[in-house]
Amino acid sequence: MIHTISVLVRNEAGVLSRISDLFSGRGYNIESLTVAPTLDTDFSRVTIVTNGDDKVIEQITKQLNRLIPTIKVMDLPVEDAIEREFIMCKVCAKDEHRSEILRIAEIFNAKIIDVTHRSYTLQALGDERQIKSLIELLRPIGIRELVRSGKVVISRENQFQNIKNI
Amino acid sequence: MTTTEEKSTLMTGAQILLECLKKEGVDEVFGYPGGSILNLYDALYECKEIKHYLVRHEQAAIHAAEGYARVSGKPGVAFVTSGPGACNAITGIANAYYDAYPIVVFTGQVSMNLIGNDAFQEADIVGITRSCCKHNYLVKDVKQLAHVIKEAFHIATTGKPGPVVVDLPKNILTSKADFEWPEKVKLPGYNPTYEGHPKQISRALKLLCNAKKPVIISGGGVLHAGAKEVLEDFAQKLHIPVTNTLMGIGTFNPTSSLSLGMMGMHGGYAANLSVSECDVLCAIGTRFSDRITGNLKKFAPDAEVIHIDIDPCSISKSVRVDIPIVGDAKNVLSAMVNEFDAEHYDINIEEKSKWLQLIAERKKVEPKLSANSGMLNPINVIHKIYDITKDMDAIITTEVGQHQMWTAQLYKFDKPRKFVTSGGLGTMGFGFPAAIGAGIAMKDKVVIDIAGDGSFQMNIQELATCVDYNIPVIVAVINNGWLGMVRQWQERIFHKHYSQTKISSPDYVKVAEAYGALGFRVEKEDDIEPVLKEAISSRKPVIIDFRVEPFEMVYPWVLAGESLHNVLLSNDCPTNKN
Numbered sequence: 001m002i003h004t005i006s007v008l009v010r011n012e013a014g015v016l017s018r019i020s021d022l023f024s025g026r027g028y029n030i031e032s033l034t035v036a037p038t039l040d041t042d043f044s045r046v047t048i049v050t051n052g053d054d055k056v057i058e059q060i061t062k063q064l065n066r067l068i069p070t071i072k073v074m075d076l077p078v079e080d081a082i083e084r085e086f087i088m089c090k091v092c093a094k095d096e097h098r099s100e101i102l103r104i105a106e107i108f109n110a111k112i113i114d115v116t117h118r119s120y121t122l123q124a125l126g127d128e129r130q131i132k133s134l135i136e137l138l139r140p141i142g143i144r145e146l147v148r149s150g151k152v153v154i155s156r157e158n159q160f161q162n163i164k165n166i
Numbered sequence: 167m168t169t170t171e172e173k174s175t176l177m178t179g180a181q182i183l184l185e186c187l188k189k190e191g192v193d194e195v196f197g198y199p200g201g202s203i204l205n206l207y208d209a210l211y212e213c214k215e216i217k218h219y220l221v222r223h224e225q226a227a228i229h230a231a232e233g234y235a236r237v238s239g240k241p242g243v244a245f246v247t248s249g250p251g252a253c254n255a256i257t258g259i260a261n262a263y264y265d266a267y268p269i270v271v272f273t274g275q276v277s278m279n280l281i282g283n284d285a286f287q288e289a290d291i292v293g294i295t296r297s298c299c300k301h302n303y304l305v306k307d308v309k310q311l312a313h314v315i316k317e318a319f320h321i322a323t324t325g326k327p328g329p330v331v332v333d334l335p336k337n338i339l340t341s342k343a344d345f346e347w348p349e350k351v352k353l354p355g356y357n358p359t360y361e362g363h364p365k366q367i368s369r370a371l372k373l374l375c376n377a378k379k380p381v382i383i384s385g386g387g388v389l390h391a392g393a394k395e396v397l398e399d400f401a402q403k404l405h406i407p408v409t410n411t412l413m414g415i416g417t418f419n420p421t422s423s424l425s426l427g428m429m430g431m432h433g434g435y436a437a438n439l440s441v442s443e444c445d446v447l448c449a450i451g452t453r454f455s456d457r458i459t460g461n462l463k464k465f466a467p468d469a470e471v472i473h474i475d476i477d478p479c480s481i482s483k484s485v486r487v488d489i490p491i492v493g494d495a496k497n498v499l500s501a502m503v504n505e506f507d508a509e510h511y512d513i514n515i516e517e518k519s520k521w522l523q524l525i526a527e528r529k530k531v532e533p534k535l536s537a538n539s540g541m542l543n544p545i546n547v548i549h550k551i552y553d554i555t556k557d558m559d560a561i562i563t564t565e566v567g568q569h570q571m572w573t574a575q576l577y578k579f580d581k582p583r584k585f586v587t588s589g590g591l592g593t594m595g596f597g598f599p600a601a602i603g604a605g606i607a608m609k610d611k612v613v614i615d616i617a618g619d620g621s622f623q624m625n626i627q628e629l630a631t632c633v634d635y636n637i638p639v640i641v642a643v644i645n646n647g648w649l650g651m652v653r654q655w656q657e658r659i660f661h662k663h664y665s666q667t668k669i670s671s672p673d674y675v676k677v678a679e680a681y682g683a684l685g686f687r688v689e690k691e692d693d694i695e696p697v698l699k700e701a702i703s704s705r706k707p708v709i710i711d712f713r714v715e716p717f718e719m720v721y722p723w724v725l726a727g728e729s730l731h732n733v734l735l736s737n738d739c740p741t742n743k744n
Contacts, residue, residue, distance in 0.1 A: 009355075010354075010355065013304070013306075014292060014293075014296075014304070017293065017296065018296060021296050021297055022297075025297045055482065058482060059479065059482075059483060062478050062479045063479055065478070066477070066478075066479055067355070068300075068301045068321060068353065068355060068356050069355055070355045071354055071355045072355075
């Protein structure tokens with residue numbers, strides 16, 4: 001099972017190594033990891049995409065909590081989270097493919113941010129499914145380079161939280 | 167004028183550090199000087215309140231600090247220099263981490279401007295120790311030093327205790343700041359849970375009351391919480407037998423009819439069978455190490471499991487748990503006793519009595535001696551050491567191997583903090599420096615390191631430390647000429663291929679004399695008592711070389727990966743694969 005774990009940590013030297021060392025030392029997987037300061041720059045948000053059964057995920061969240069600079073750990077279920085990933089993708093643009101690439105870009109709301117006679121560079125933003133579909137559509141055309149930001153998530157506000165029995 | 171007055175209150179980082187130690191009540195430290203930490207030693211030269219013990223190897227400084235912590239309950243403190251000094255300390259730090267004892271290690275570091283330049287004696291000790299300590303710090307600003315030290319001691323001693331490393335660049339030790347001792351620590355991400363959840367406690371209590379065949383496992387957490395008395399009270403009220411882990415030795419009176427003794431790989435027959443067959447298992451302050459569970463899939467298969475631990479990570483890590491309770495063992499057990507006293511639950515006494523009768527029968531099953539060549543038997547030596555020292559309130563440390571397991575099995579520790587051994591990391595060479603630390607913490611006590619000839623040679627250089635400060639540690643070398651525990655595995659599992667396990671020893675009597683200690687050799691059983699008594703009354707460092715039967719085995723034995731109920735009692739016992 002893929003899980004997205006959001007960790008709020010004190011923004012201090014070495015905190016990222018503490019987290020990544022924990023994953024490597026205990027044999028947990030990291031699919032992607034992003035880190036940046038929060039609104040309050042004393043803290044950073046680390047978003048980790050990992051996989052494992054329930055027991056492993058429970059241990060991961062507990063072990064993350066045990067780190068001294070960790071303030072809060074959230075294992076966000078898909079339905080309670082809004083997730084996005086940003087990619088930049090350099091695609092071979094031979095004459096016969098140029099219009100096809102533009103069409104795909106349009107469908108996914110992707111922007112052309114660089115263009116040459118031989119290539120288009122696209123930027124795109126989306127959830128896991130959208131990004132995956134976009135990459136799979138571009139793959140046969142010829143992806144020369146792909147850069148992914150890794151996933152970030154934010155919790156979804158519940159618009160019904162004050163209304164009961166509906 | 168005001169400027170000079172202000173200046174006079176400024177202190178160097180090294181002086182601030184020593185002031186902080188005084189504030190924390192530290193008056194004895196262990197260590198070894200070197201280039202990057204010289205400024206600290208210079209400040210120490212002027213400091214009358216803190217006594218420093220100079221060891222002969224940094225590993226020993228950390229083990230001594232841990233030994234000190236284990237018997238006194240106070241955090242142990244060690245100073246080592248950068249690079250090799252800090253690297254030598256790592257085994258000690260890891261040992262304290264796995265057995266959860268509070269130590270604070272101050273490591274020297276090259277100056278901030280040299281960090282990352284591969285400077286002389288530079289090592290990224292914060293990076294290296296990250297996975298083997300509870301927390302670590304690189305101090306980058308002398309103004310933060312007092313805060314860091316306050317936090318370090320707080321983290322080391324609270325929750326599940328453990329080692330904390332504070333890395334001190336040379337320029338931090340020399341730069342100056344005002345000394346201000348923080349009254350409180352601010353660690354928003356660190357709030358250990360001490361009180362168990364009341365509903366969970368109540369559920370667990372009712373489950374134990376109704377149980378027909380319950381067992382309690384008492385681990386090192388019971389020792390840390392000081393919960394021996396309340397555990398004994400609880401077990402007696404509910405008629406529940408108690409077994410202990412290696413780390414939990416001394417947390418339950420071993421002579422009580424409810425005591426099952428130690429469980430695990432070399433635990434007792436009755437203990438391991440009871441855990442395998444119980445219907446409710448209440449584990450307190452243990453992390454369910456593979457050395458106590460055996461094959462996890464077959465561990466306590468019919469039991470509902472209650473797990474009380476201060477560290478949430480221990481719960482459901484290896485053994486599935488039905489009622490988890492995160493909290494301090496003493497608080498949780500006290501809450502159970504209070505509820506029991508108030509509610510007078512029925513305890514299913516008839517079934518529990520039957521269970522205790524069965525256990526009483528099983529406790530009679532004892533392993534046989536394996537070898538009988540007429541030489542001194544190591545098991546008899548340890549029996550004898552117990553008989554002679556049992557009323558002396560002695561502290562016993564061990565190294566790692568056969569002698570360790572025999573000591574754990576045979577020496578009846580009826581108090582916590584009297585048995586000092588390396589459990590989680592299994593560090594050969596731990597026992598002797600730990601005994602030195604214990605001897606320093608408890609100056610009037612008899613301290614005996616029951617050692618193997620292999621282990622003792624790993625830190626034998628500490629004889630010089632022991633003699634310098636006249637710490638009356640008795641090293642009882644159970645000298646069988648082999649790395650006995652490994653040899654035992656080779657005998658049973660590797661078809662007697664004794665690969666690299668025959669090990670020679672120097673003449674320990676001469677070694678003792680050369681260092682200025684007393685040395686004895688014992689080859690006959692009749693000599694054990696007079697020699698040991700002479701050693702104890704000498705109040706000097708002593709080595710006793712017990713020349714023992716080489717092929718004696720540690721039984722009971724549950725082979726690694728086997729289910730806990732497959733207890734082997736002798737060489738003749740078939741390996742039961744069921």
